[in-house]
Amino acid sequence: MYRYAIIGFGGLGKKHLSNLVNLESKRGDIKLCAICGADIKSFKENVKLNLGSVDISNIDFSSCNFYEDYKELIDTEKPDFILSTVPTYLHEEICVYALNHGVHVFSEKPMALSLTDCANMIKASKENHKKLMIGQCLRFDPAYTKLKEYIDNETFGKAYRAEFTRYSQKPAWTWKNWILDPKLSGGCPVDMHIHDVDLINWFFGKPNSLHSAITEKKAELESVFTQMFYDDLLVIANADWSMTQTFPFEARCLVNFETATVILEDGKITVYKDDESFSPNLAENDCFTEEIETLLKLIIDDEATDITSPESVMTSVEIALAEIKSAKEKKEIIL
Numbered sequence: 001m002y003r004y005a006i007i008g009f010g011g012l013g014k015k016h017l018s019n020l021v022n023l024e025s026k027r028g029d030i031k032l033c034a035i036c037g038a039d040i041k042s043f044k045e046n047v048k049l050n051l052g053s054v055d056i057s058n059i060d061f062s063s064c065n066f067y068e069d070y071k072e073l074i075d076t077e078k079p080d081f082i083l084s085t086v087p088t089y090l091h092e093e094i095c096v097y098a099l100n101h102g103v104h105v106f107s108e109k110p111m112a113l114s115l116t117d118c119a120n121m122i123k124a125s126k127e128n129h130k131k132l133m134i135g136q137c138l139r140f141d142p143a144y145t146k147l148k149e150y151i152d153n154e155t156f157g158k159a160y161r162a163e164f165t166r167y168s169q170k171p172a173w174t175w176k177n178w179i180l181d182p183k184l185s186g187g188c189p190v191d192m193h194i195h196d197v198d199l200i201n202w203f204f205g206k207p208n209s210l211h212s213a214i215t216e217k218k219a220e221l222e223s224v225f226t227q228m229f230y231d232d233l234l235v236i237a238n239a240d241w242s243m244t245q246t247f248p249f250e251a252r253c254l255v256n257f258e259t260a261t262v263i264l265e266d267g268k269i270t271v272y273k274d275d276e277s278f279s280p281n282l283a284e285n286d287c288f289t290e291e292i293e294t295l296l297k298l299i300i301d302d303e304a305t306d307i308t309s310p311e312s313v314m315t316s317v318e319i320a321l322a323e324i325k326s327a328k329e330k331k332e333i334i335l
């Protein structure tokens, strides 16, 4: 039996647990042993994220121990693996502590706030021979997976232009509003926009160069607009998390291939060719379930793939940090 703990029990901690309890009964080889958070009073409360509500009212916590200190949890419980779903400024610290104590780690996106922190996480994983996976969940989304298949297989010829857009109302659920302080979260470019940056990196690799602009009308680093330049490809990526509270979350991607334009929106893909348009059938799993199933394959079955590579996710952080530098210094950055 693999015993796991969740460290950081807010929006994403609860989201993952709601999937994990289903997998516990389906697989029979994993068991929640403990939860750690900074605010024990909020442990049993449901939560509303920009990607929907999470209901944990039916979860049985009778065999789970609760902690407010992650070191005490790791030292006492000695779990086989943890899910670290703490605010981003704590990712590196908790990940390295767990790996150094012989525990496999799943750590939420973005990997960390600096490349030094990302490198420390990878080093601790390698030195301790323990697995590290970062939760770039859209790599597990059926629609984005289909789009990657089109790109890799050149189903409609080569991709030569792509646009990624992501808009959200101001994030309002986080503990002590940590997410709104860019020193703690990286702001919109490193937090929300990293989803698109990671997809761009996963689909096309690191761009040769990029040029970005930001706005800071309502909050620091509230939005980013970037052009990324490749040998034969132009990518435009655009994100803003300062929308009003009634604005519906929106994520959209368009890729122009030689013989088709493909649009991904609301979890659905539409392919527009000259003589027909169609929507392919997609797998039904949601990305968070698929992500955790992949994590279990990595830890329990030792199945590592490119999709779980922390080095690849570190490159996404490098790109997002370059976007901020480009915007602040008002110049193109060569990568």
Ligand SMILES: NC(=O)c1ccc[n+]([C@@H]2O[C@H](COP(=O)([O-])OP(=O)(O)OC[C@H]3O[C@@H](n4cnc5c(N)ncnc54)[C@H](O)[C@@H]3O)[C@@H](O)[C@H]2O)c1
Pocket: 007, 008, 009, 010, 011, 012, 013, 036, 037, 038, 039, 068, 069, 070, 085, 086, 087, 088, 090, 108, 109, 110, 135, 137, 173, 174, 175, 176, 191
């Ligand atoms: N994959 C996604 O789509 C997605 C979506 C939202 C957030 N995230 C990421 O997940 C992480 C957590 O975000 P969230 O929205 O759940 O935040 P949150 O504020 O809702 O939850 C964070 C939790 O961490 C706890 N915490 C704070 N300090 C702690 C400490 N020292 N030890 C243990 N627990 C501590 C707090 O009590 C809080 O409950 C962030 O890195 C965020 O970027 C990912």
